[in-house]
Amino acid sequence: MQRREFLLSGLALIAAPRVSLAASATIGILPDEPIGTIAPTIYGHFIEHLGGCIYDGIWVGEKSKIPNYNGIRKELVDKLKLLKPPVIRWPGGCFADSYNWRDGVGPRDRRPRRTNFWANTPYLEKAPDGPQKYEPNEFGTNEFATFCKLVGAEPYFASNLRSLTPLDFYQWVEYCNSPAGTTSLAELRAQGGTRDPFKVRYWGVGNESWGCGGNFTGDEYAVEFRRFSEWIPKFDVELALIASGPNVADYAWTRTFLSKLTEKSKGPLRNLFGLALHYYCGGASKNKSTEFTEQQWYTLLSDAGYMQELIQNHWQLMGEIDTEHKLKLVVDEWGAWYETDPSIDPSYLWAYFPTLRDALVSGITLDIFNNNAEKVGMANAAQLVNNIHTSFLARGDRFTVTPTYHAFRMYAAHQGGTAVRTIFDAPSLQQGSNRRLSALSGSCSLHGKHAVLTVVNPHIQNAQDTAITIRGSRASDFRATVLTASDIHTHNTFDQPHALEPTEKSVPSASPFVYSFPPASVTRLEFDLA
Numbered sequence: 001m002q003r004r005e006f007l008l009s010g011l012a013l014i015a016a017p018r019v020s021l022a023a024s025a026t027i028g029i030l031p032d033e034p035i036g037t038i039a040p041t042i043y044g045h046f047i048e049h050l051g052g053c054i055y056d057g058i059w060v061g062e063k064s065k066i067p068n069y070n071g072i073r074k075e076l077v078d079k080l081k082l083l084k085p086p087v088i089r090w091p092g093g094c095f096a097d098s099y100n101w102r103d104g105v106g107p108r109d110r111r112p113r114r115t116n117f118w119a120n121t122p123y124l125e126k127a128p129d130g131p132q133k134y135e136p137n138e139f140g141t142n143e144f145a146t147f148c149k150l151v152g153a154e155p156y157f158a159s160n161l162r163s164l165t166p167l168d169f170y171q172w173v174e175y176c177n178s179p180a181g182t183t184s185l186a187e188l189r190a191q192g193g194t195r196d197p198f199k200v201r202y203w204g205v206g207n208e209s210w211g212c213g214g215n216f217t218g219d220e221y222a223v224e225f226r227r228f229s230e231w232i233p234k235f236d237v238e239l240a241l242i243a244s245g246p247n248v249a250d251y252a253w254t255r256t257f258l259s260k261l262t263e264k265s266k267g268p269l270r271n272l273f274g275l276a277l278h279y280y281c282g283g284a285s286k287n288k289s290t291e292f293t294e295q296q297w298y299t300l301l302s303d304a305g306y307m308q309e310l311i312q313n314h315w316q317l318m319g320e321i322d323t324e325h326k327l328k329l330v331v332d333e334w335g336a337w338y339e340t341d342p343s344i345d346p347s348y349l350w351a352y353f354p355t356l357r358d359a360l361v362s363g364i365t366l367d368i369f370n371n372n373a374e375k376v377g378m379a380n381a382a383q384l385v386n387n388i389h390t391s392f393l394a395r396g397d398r399f400t401v402t403p404t405y406h407a408f409r410m411y412a413a414h415q416g417g418t419a420v421r422t423i424f425d426a427p428s429l430q431q432g433s434n435r436r437l438s439a440l441s442g443s444c445s446l447h448g449k450h451a452v453l454t455v456v457n458p459h460i461q462n463a464q465d466t467a468i469t470i471r472g473s474r475a476s477d478f479r480a481t482v483l484t485a486s487d488i489h490t491h492n493t494f495d496q497p498h499a500l501e502p503t504e505k506s507v508p509s510a511s512p513f514v515y516s517f518p519p520a521s522v523t524r525l526e527f528d529l530a
């Protein structure tokens with residue numbers, strides 16, 4: 001909504017005293033206009049057998065000197081729990097369509113060593129041989145399920161559609177979900193240490209089937225999807241299948257896949273929980289995470305804002321076939337992607353030091369998910385540790401959380417709340433062609449009488465003095481958590497793990513309530529409604 005329209009329609013309706021603005025911006029919260037419940041699964045993560053994500057990042061082995069729970073890095077588990085991770089996707093990514101789940105079950109010392117999907121990419125040419133090139137299969141289905149249990153997340157498996165059969169998929173479900181003692185695969189699971197079924201609900205049917213997952217057309221993939229999903233053992237678990245969806249703005253994929261899928265009947269939509277959308281910003285291997293100009297800061301944040309348009313457009317197309325909008329978007333890979341930091345071992349492909357800029361990318365993206373709560377059923381930041389949009393960096397006994405982690409921790413407070421329409425109005429940023437970058441953006445969720453408002457101010461120099469009004473309510477007991485730094489390149493390293501951390505601020509209640517959002521910041525305001 002434009003500033004003028006907002007002043008005419010929105011603010012006039014808000015039952016707060018008239019605001020005499022020393023403020024240059026306004027935020028109008030409309031509690032009586034719910035968007036939907038924010039699925040906690042929007043705050044999901046993704047881990048792949050890629051670079052240092054699994055080996056060293058998560059799996060250090062039971063005999064390691066690095067403190068661990070059953071071979072899983074202890075510090076990672078302890079810190080990840082604080083994010084309340086609802087769901088974790090595994091084993092890929094592109095790796096998934098080269099992975100045979102049978103290699104990763106049974107006695108660990110007898111598991112085969114295989115060539116990792118990524119081993120032959122030019123990126124790893126100069127890397128030494130190691131688990132990143134030759135997959136030792138020490139971390140398999142049981143270890144992943146243990147990791148999920150330790151951190152309180154639900155597992156989300158990506159199955160292999162390109163190089164295995166529907167029977168293999170069927171039997172992986174059987175391995176995970178058949179009740180104790182009922183099948184040979186349940187017995188194999190028990191030999192691996194877990195007698196009771198994992199009760200896995202979320203299953204991806206392939207990954208990026210338009211590319212590394214088979215190079216199919218939308219039509220071809222729809223036929224494969226029907227073959228893989230037509231008859232899967234359910235046991236007592238309601239399976240939620242996720243179809244490989246579009247790459248960024250490939251609207252033809254969404255249209256052709258759904259048309260072909262439903263050409264005989266709408267039956268195949270029944271088991272389908274979501275359509276996966278993948279979108280990365282950052283320029284992948286062309287840019288550095290820690291070196292960028294002011295213009296590149298704005299361009300990247302603007303690119304992060306493109307997520308809104310992608311969600312809106314794919315959702316509209318989905319509705320042409322799934323007219324009741326039962327099917328949700330599952331953004332199961334997103335984040336800012338740069339080149340591997342030269343100071344990091346090259347086998348730790350796409351490991352680098354996220355900065356304050358990446359915290360803002362996280363905030364902008366998570367706010368978009370909240371504001372589309374009725375459309376987005378799940379999202380998974382790519383990836384959790386040592387890779388791309390990472391929340392953690394680990395190397396041997398060294399470990400740090402990143403600015404991305406802090407944004408996730410601040411935003412966890414939204415999980416399960418009701419997203420309500422919130423109108424942001426601020427003077428334009430005047431950043432040339434970066435039209436997708438709002439001068440102030442955010443989202444608000446209600447949890448009974450408790451409200452959580454998150455706000456991103458991307459301006460590098462200017463604070464935004466903002467009048468905040470809540471239609472029909474008064475607010476009290478404001479608390480603020482702020483993540484910012486005077487240098488936009490600030491990041492945490494193993495030597496300086498606390499270089500960037502949020503600060504808590506008590507905020508005097510005032511009426512009207514005017515808050516100054518610092519330059520280059522992510523802020524969480526919490527307050528109670530009368």
Ligand code: AHR
Pocket residue numbers: 048092093094095207208333382383388
């Ligand atoms: O997350 C890294 C890779 O990006 C994934 O393996 C693939 O699905 C995507 O192209």
